[in-house]
Amino acid sequence: MSGRVKKEVEETDLPCNEDKPKSVEDGDGKQKSPMEMTAKRLKIKRKYSDSKLKFVISGHAGKCIWQNKAPVERSSAVGEIKSSAMTRAEEVQSNLEPAFPSFLKCLVRSHVASCFWMGLPGPFCRAHLPHVDATVTLQDECGKEFKMKYIAYKTGLSAGWRQFCVAHQLFEGDVLVFQLIESCTFKVYVIRANDLTEVDGALGRDIAGCKSSRRKRPRSLPLAIVQKKNKKSGQPRPSEPQAGQPAEQSENDSEEVGSEVLEGFKLSLPAVQFKDIKSFEDFNILVDGLVLDSELPEDIRSKYYKLCCSQNAFLHDNLIKGVNLKLIAGIISETVNIADAMRACTLTTSRDEFATWDKALKASELFGMDVGFLRARLSRLLSLAFDSDGATKTRRYIEARSERVQTEDEIRNLEAKLVELKEAHERHGADVQRFKSKAEGYELKFQEEVLAPW
Numbered sequence: 001m002s003g004r005v006k007k008e009v010e011e012t013d014l015p016c017n018e019d020k021p022k023s024v025e026d027g028d029g030k031q032k033s034p035m036e037m038t039a040k041r042l043k044i045k046r047k048y049s050d051s052k053l054k055f056v057i058s059g060h061a062g063k064c065i066w067q068n069k070a071p072v073e074r075s076s077a078v079g080e081i082k083s084s085a086m087t088r089a090e091e092v093q094s095n096l097e098p099a100f101p102s103f104l105k106c107l108v109r110s111h112v113a114s115c116f117w118m119g120l121p122g123p124f125c126r127a128h129l130p131h132v133d134a135t136v137t138l139q140d141e142c143g144k145e146f147k148m149k150y151i152a153y154k155t156g157l158s159a160g161w162r163q164f165c166v167a168h169q170l171f172e173g174d175v176l177v178f179q180l181i182e183s184c185t186f187k188v189y190v191i192r193a194n195d196l197t198e199v200d201g202a203l204g205r206d207i208a209g210c211k212s213s214r215r216k217r218p219r220s221l222p223l224a225i226v227q228k229k230n231k232k233s234g235q236p237r238p239s240e241p242q243a244g245q246p247a248e249q250s251e252n253d254s255e256e257v258g259s260e261v262l263e264g265f266k267l268s269l270p271a272v273q274f275k276d277i278k279s280f281e282d283f284n285i286l287v288d289g290l291v292l293d294s295e296l297p298e299d300i301r302s303k304y305y306k307l308c309c310s311q312n313a314f315l316h317d318n319l320i321k322g323v324n325l326k327l328i329a330g331i332i333s334e335t336v337n338i339a340d341a342m343r344a345c346t347l348t349t350s351r352d353e354f355a356t357w358d359k360a361l362k363a364s365e366l367f368g369m370d371v372g373f374l375r376a377r378l379s380r381l382l383s384l385a386f387d388s389d390g391a392t393k394t395r396r397y398i399e400a401r402s403e404r405v406q407t408e409d410e411i412r413n414l415e416a417k418l419v420e421l422k423e424a425h426e427r428h429g430a431d432v433q434r435f436k437s438k439a440e441g442y443e444l445k446f447q448e449e450v451l452a453p454w
Helices: 002-012 034-050 072-094 122-128 161-168 223-232 298-311 325-344 351-366 372-387 389-451
Strands: 055-058 064-067 102-106 134-139 145-151 175-182 185-191
Touching: 072 102, 072 175, 072 185, 145 161, 298 325, 325 351, 325 372, 351 372, 372 389
Parallel strands: 134 185
Antiparallel strands: 055 064, 102 175, 134 145, 175 185
């Protein structure tokens, strides 16, 4: 249909040749005057110009979107809004203190919906952020701070980013200006896509304390106010400041994540069998379709991977459905810590410590954690340490050895004291010998005076 319409429209746009005969045949074989043919062409043009022809426009993420002709003006306005937001963001960035590095980030759907993952520019992260996982603080214009987890090898923000999005009502098309004001602390300005007249420097509008019952997006502060506040702020210098950090695209931006494992990201892949895991790099802690890797330190995950390898299975496979993910992360972490403590225990470890470990493992087992092998090992260790004849003799040997060491210490102390006493005895003996004759003569003289007649 569209091809036929295009053909007819093109035919109607052909210029009239004055050399043609004044009467022409139409499609029905009837003779028509040039005036009638012109009227017919205008009628065809009017007919198809009023129709809703479909065409393709390019969306914000470079994707093709089919729309009707009617919304063309509105779509163009959206494109202008997004372009204007980026322009205003660049203006805000240009007015920031150049000693503090900064970058721009245009929000896409995956930043503010579904997985809530914020990928940061890789070169910026490698230059200014830690090379290990750390806690990053985002500070809004009102000074309210939001803590979130920075995953170093993915150069992105994970746990805590969703709270920031909800608190500031961020939407696709908004632009954020990140300014590194100190180590792992960013000042963030929001330039909203639907606010053409002002720059949003006021991020921290507390939604919970909003007087209005309607959820309204925070209004913006004029650019002049942002500049004024920036000049007045006495922010400390970050480590290794660099002037004028250009806006860069993140190497692992949300739209390019694909099947990569993200915190809070629903996987559409089939469940992985442990036998398919060939190395620690392939190991992910998956619970109810969610990956918990970002909730645990790498050393804990590495030790947990070794525990799973010892049983050739995921220890968390049979956890009760619907358990809080933070609690599950705590169970896994506690399991690893108890396993480490069991490796470090000795025959001098008290029975109370063994009992505490067993209670914790039993509680994890009630949630569905496969820790039966640890409890079995703990039971054997407890029996060997306290219940066998060999254990009794060994513990008596350890006690006797300790008591002997204590007795030897007391003997050494007494011997040292005896040496001191002997030295004192010799010193006093010398004094006796030196002053004996004089003392005896003086005593006789004194007695003579006592016995002298009155």
